[in-house]
Amino acid sequence: MAKVKPHYVKTCGACLEEFTTHKAKASRCPVCISENRKVTYRRCFECNVSFMITAPDDLNCGTCVEELGLEDQSQLSPEQRERFEVEEKRRLFVQKRDRLLEWLTQRDKARRTANLQPNQQNLTHLGLL
Ligand SMILES: [Zn+2]
Ligand SMILES: [Zn+2]
Numbered sequence: 001m002a003k004v005k006p007h008y009v010k011t012c013g014a015c016l017e018e019f020t021t022h023k024a025k026a027s028r029c030p031v032c033i034s035e036n037r038k039v040t041y042r043r044c045f046e047c048n049v050s051f052m053i054t055a056p057d058d059l060n061c062g063t064c065v066e067e068l069g070l071e072d073q074s075q076l077s078p079e080q081r082e083r084f085e086v087e088e089k090r091r092l093f094v095q096k097r098d099r100l101l102e103w104l105t106q107r108d109k110a111r112r113t114a115n116l117q118p119n120q121q122n123l124t125h126l127g128l129l
Helices: 030-034 062-068 078-116 118-125
Strands: 008-011 018-021 041-043 050-052
């Protein structure tokens, strides 16, 4: 008689659905394995270590959740929330600055090409050529 293999209930690292498996180390459900969907990793907000997320809004790794005494991985401690807001502001600032820089580069490029051709045209119009 065949030995009954143990069953593990796991959360798939790619689609985040629960699945049962015989493999203790399985990190993806059979569907994701066959469709070659990748496991979703994220850097922990606290310790910067990459961990497999269990929900789309996870911010902390399991270890930090325990250390900070949080209820789940999407929760932030009050200190973290402050830091999160600062980082969010900085991210928006960098985004804005990059867009401005991009705009300036485009404008300079447009000016440079505009300076190369139309000048000659202007001269023609003035009857100088
Ligand atoms: Zn899956
Ligand atoms: Zn962590």
